[in-house]
Amino acid sequence: MKDNTYIPKLAKIIQIKEEVGGARPIKTFMTQFIQDNSFSFKCGQCAMLSVFGKGESMISISSTPLIRDYLQFSILKMGRVTSSLHEMQEGDIIGIRGPYGNGFPMEKWKGKNLIFIGGGIGLAPIWSVLHTALEKKGEYGDSMLVYGARTSKDIVFKQELAELRKKMKVHLSVDVEEPGWQEFVGFVPLNVLEIKPSPKNAIAVTCGPPIMIKFVIQNLKALGFEDEQIYTTVENKMKCGIGKCGRCNIGLHYVCKDGPVYSWAELKNLPQEY
Amino acid sequence: MEKVLDKKSFPQWVTKLSSYKVYAPVQEDEAWNYEVITNPEKVNLDFPNTVLSPKKIIFPQREVYLEFSSSDEDGLELKEVLPEEEPSVIFGVRPCDARALALTDKVFSGDFEDIYYWKRRNQVALVGLACSVPPSPNCFCLSVDGSPFSTEGLDILMSDLDSKYFVEVFSKKGEQLINAAKTLFKPATEKDKKELEKNRTEAKKRISRQIQNIKKIPPVLKGMFDSPFWDEESMSCLRCGICTYLCPTCHCFDINDEVLSSSPLKGRRIRTWDNCQFPDFTMHSSGHNPRPDKASRLRQRIMHKFQYFVDRYKNYQCTGCGRCISRCPVGIDIIEVLDKVSSYEG
Numbered sequence: 001m002k003d004n005t006y007i008p009k010l011a012k013i014i015q016i017k018e019e020v021g022g023a024r025p026i027k028t029f030m031t032q033f034i035q036d037n038s039f040s041f042k043c044g045q046c047a048m049l050s051v052f053g054k055g056e057s058m059i060s061i062s063s064t065p066l067i068r069d070y071l072q073f074s075i076l077k078m079g080r081v082t083s084s085l086h087e088m089q090e091g092d093i094i095g096i097r098g099p100y101g102n103g104f105p106m107e108k109w110k111g112k113n114l115i116f117i118g119g120g121i122g123l124a125p126i127w128s129v130l131h132t133a134l135e136k137k138g139e140y141g142d143s144m145l146v147y148g149a150r151t152s153k154d155i156v157f158k159q160e161l162a163e164l165r166k167k168m169k170v171h172l173s174v175d176v177e178e179p180g181w182q183e184f185v186g187f188v189p190l191n192v193l194e195i196k197p198s199p200k201n202a203i204a205v206t207c208g209p210p211i212m213i214k215f216v217i218q219n220l221k222a223l224g225f226e227d228e229q230i231y232t233t234v235e236n237k238m239k240c241g242i243g244k245c246g247r248c249n250i251g252l253h254y255v256c257k258d259g260p261v262y263s264w265a266e267l268k269n270l271p272q273e274y
Numbered sequence: 275m276e277k278v279l280d281k282k283s284f285p286q287w288v289t290k291l292s293s294y295k296v297y298a299p300v301q302e303d304e305a306w307n308y309e310v311i312t313n314p315e316k317v318n319l320d321f322p323n324t325v326l327s328p329k330k331i332i333f334p335q336r337e338v339y340l341e342f343s344s345s346d347e348d349g350l351e352l353k354e355v356l357p358e359e360e361p362s363v364i365f366g367v368r369p370c371d372a373r374a375l376a377l378t379d380k381v382f383s384g385d386f387e388d389i390y391y392w393k394r395r396n397q398v399a400l401v402g403l404a405c406s407v408p409p410s411p412n413c414f415c416l417s418v419d420g421s422p423f424s425t426e427g428l429d430i431l432m433s434d435l436d437s438k439y440f441v442e443v444f445s446k447k448g449e450q451l452i453n454a455a456k457t458l459f460k461p462a463t464e465k466d467k468k469e470l471e472k473n474r475t476e477a478k479k480r481i482s483r484q485i486q487n488i489k490k491i492p493p494v495l496k497g498m499f500d501s502p503f504w505d506e507e508s509m510s511c512l513r514c515g516i517c518t519y520l521c522p523t524c525h526c527f528d529i530n531d532e533v534l535s536s537s538p539l540k541g542r543r544i545r546t547w548d549n550c551q552f553p554d555f556t557m558h559s560s561g562h563n564p565r566p567d568k569a570s571r572l573r574q575r576i577m578h579k580f581q582y583f584v585d586r587y588k589n590y591q592c593t594g595c596g597r598c599i600s601r602c603p604v605g606i607d608i609i610e611v612l613d614k615v616s617s618y619e620g
């Protein structure tokens with residue numbers, strides 16, 4: 001009998017880290033499969049997480065596929081399932097099925113400079129591809145991260161970002177002025193214009209709130225980036241993860257299966273249904 | 275294989291199929307639906323359109339597919355729940371509903387085969403009944419590549435020739451059903467075949483409704499995404515969802531957990547039909563909704579059936595059964611909507 005993709009595999013939460021507190025809290029969960037570790041995935045793919053008794057939620061995998069010991073998910077508390085996840089403790093059991101989706105076409109990006117542009121929780125899907133590119137440094141050109149959040153308290157992976165500065169250029173921003181903030185103040189798209197990354201031999205990857213993505217793309221275009229050089233991810237409500245339950249489509253594309261990664265060349269021709 | 279079966283012998287055939295779970299249309303008040311048959315004498319193939327298509331037998335409205343319970347200390351146990359092994363046969367399947375299953379077959383295949391769907395599908399034989407008389411005044415199968423005697427998806431097709439049925443067999447599953455009562459079936463004569471031809475010519479003529487210029491619809495729809503057309507057409511919609519709920523080709527579903535006991539945890543994961551006409555079908559947990567109004571949801575229903583599905587699978591996702599037209603409480607008529615689409619000038 002073929003593998004039944006609807007049945008999750010059990011995994012233990014081995015570590016929970018509070019990234020952001022307050023009204024829009026974010027926690028990072030490290031999970032380990034209880035029985036087998038055969039789960040292999042590509043950067044940008046997602047997994048369907050189960051809190052048994054509450055339901056399932058599609059979450060992007062933020063760890064790199066080069067690490068086989070655990071999977072990492074950074075999750076904003078939002079609906080029923082993500083709220084339950086936020087109440088869980090280390091040692092608790094969840095279910096994981098997948099991976100789902102297309103992932104980033106990193107093979108096509110070899111030799112290119114990678115510009116990562118993230119906002120808020122949008123750093124989670126970027127984190128996987130960014131660290132994979134860092135590990136395989138010889139295969140890619142220079143990398144740069146442009147990341148912003150509403151306030152400095154809303155910035156995820158704070159310690160890791162400090163570490164990252166030793167390895168690549170990191171440009172941070174907050175939306176509004178606050179005491180002690182030394183870096184850029186303003187929305188992420190404006191910071192992109194300020195930094196002016198060169199489109200020459202470059203790929204830009206942007207994840208974040210739809211409104212941010214819209215203006216990041218506009219500004220990248222103004223800087224001379226072609227549609228084919230810009231990649232982003234799309235979110236929609238999902239249930240099955242395999243293109244059958246019918247709700248996550250934008251036009252004829254099922255985001256769960258044909259997405260969530262799209263180049264702007266692809267996405268601009270699809271209806272605005274996300 | 276072409277045979278004839280005397281109408282009087284039909285119950286005997288059904289009786290011989292005791293090793294199968296037998297479904298046939300059953301009347302309750304005004305409504306006909308496919309139900310399990312225990313008394314072969316009661317099978318009546320003189321029925322109008324059933325309320326629900328036989329899709330509900332293969333893809334049930336609600337199915338438990340996983341059970342979970344807490345085990346020792348902090349452990350959890352999962353149990354996969356698969357459909358029962360039971361060879362089944364459905365009598366009186368309308369050709370449009372059989373074609374609809376041929377379409378859902380495509381959806382539930384592919385990179386990820388849907389094990390629940392296929393377990394049932396593979397053990398069900400479909401015995402069709404050709405529509406000598408349209409079972410509904412809103413039948414329009416001829417407009418969507420179908421016909422009242424289409425054989426697609428069927429194992430057997432029976433055609434009503436007054437005192438007997440003309441029986442055509444298309445598959446191994448079908449042959450097995452005939453072999454269970456071999457002596458009841460006689461070879462079809464030339465006269466029978468002629469009568470069948472006449473019957474079919476007449477049957478086609480009896481279908482009065484049709485879509486104009488169906489071929490034009492997929493390309494025209496491509497340019498209509500942002501059209502105010504959808505606002506106008508959806509104005510009267512009550513978002514009750516009956517159109518998609520009764521549709522034999524619709525396959526959207528929801529997945530939810532049901533908790534039977536919270537401590538110790540015991541529950542099950544269920545899949546239920548869902549509906550693109552409901553607002554929360556696409557609503558994100560943030561409250562953002564990519565299809566926030568009736569217009570965008572009617573557009574989704576029409577575009578899915580007559581553009582996206584055509585692009586993906588080369589078929590219209592509609593077999594012309596007319597259920598959505600007959601049952602819409604406010605008279606939204608998919609034929610009228612599509613006729614306006616084909617003559618649409620943005």
